Amino acid sequence: MHPFATQERVTDNQLYILSTLIPMIVISILSLYLAPTNFDKLHLLQVSNLGLLFGVSAVSVLTDILKCWIGNPRPDFIDRCGPKEGTPLNVLFSISDQICTSPYGAKYLSDGMKSTPSGHSSMAFAGLVYLSLWLIGQFKLINRQNELDNKLVFLIIVCLPILLASYIGLSRTQDYRHHFFDVCFGSGLGIVFAVVSYFKYFRTLSDSKCNEPIDY
Structure with a gap:
């Protein structure tokens, strides 16, 4: 019985930009900067964005299927x-x-009958958790051989996308679009797809070559 919010804190278009477009831009720019040769740059850019788009697209399809199947009323x-x-x-x-x-x-x-799970939460966590994993892998922040100064500071910075995803998810309860369970459910789906899609193309974060795509 909550009121219908005509102004959303994070609109659909803003969600697409924050969860997909911005991670793609960050990944593309850093791929061209971090990889040693031109071929490696393009290969890293292609594989990294492929993993991102796979995770976001797949979780979006599953979320829409679950919304129609469950048919839970929204808070408004x-x-x-x-x-x-x-x-x-x-x-x-x-x-x-x-x-x-x-x-x-x-x-x-x-x-109004498509509350569970939250699509904003699933897309946000799928794209932004993937970005955090990718940044951790590229800078080898968990690798023991990494001698990067202020590693803890870098680790905190690359985890900021996860905080942004959390804000997007929680904003859906503030706008009365979803119940808290819907946000948790959607966030869990997004995290699972982010992890699966990332490790489909990259090694574990503790591996010495965690910044390189897997050669099939």
């Missing part, structure tokens, strides 16, 4: 429905009973 569903005056409060209805006036339109009414 009653406001989206706008039930007719005189509707009994102690009777269970369905959308097909035509008690909803749909003040925001049929599109938002239908979307």
Whole structure:
């Protein structure tokens, strides 16, 4: 019974930019800077972005399937429905009973039954956790042979994308688009796909060649 928020803290377009476009730009620029030869630069850029796009795309498809399959009402569903005056409060209805006036339109009414899991959370964590893993691997921050000064500072910096993903997920509860469980569920899916897609193309972070793509 929460109000329908017309202004979202993170819109769909902003989500695509933050979860996919910005990580792609960061990965592309650093790939051209870190790899030693021109061939290695292009190879690292291609494989790294392939892993990112695979993780984000795959988790988005699964999230949409689960949303339709589970059909859980969003926290603002009653406001989206706008039930007719005189509707009994102690009777269970369905959308097909035509008690909803749909003040925001049929599109938002239908979307109001797609709360679980959170798509913003799954996409944000899939893209931004992948970016953090990629940065840790490229700078070898967990590798014992790394002699980089201020390693702890670098490790904190490369984990900032995870904080951004957390903010995106939590903003969905502030906008009454999702329940807290939906955000946790979506975040878990995003983390799993980020880890799987990263280690599909790169070695473990403690490996001496963790910054190089796996040669199949």
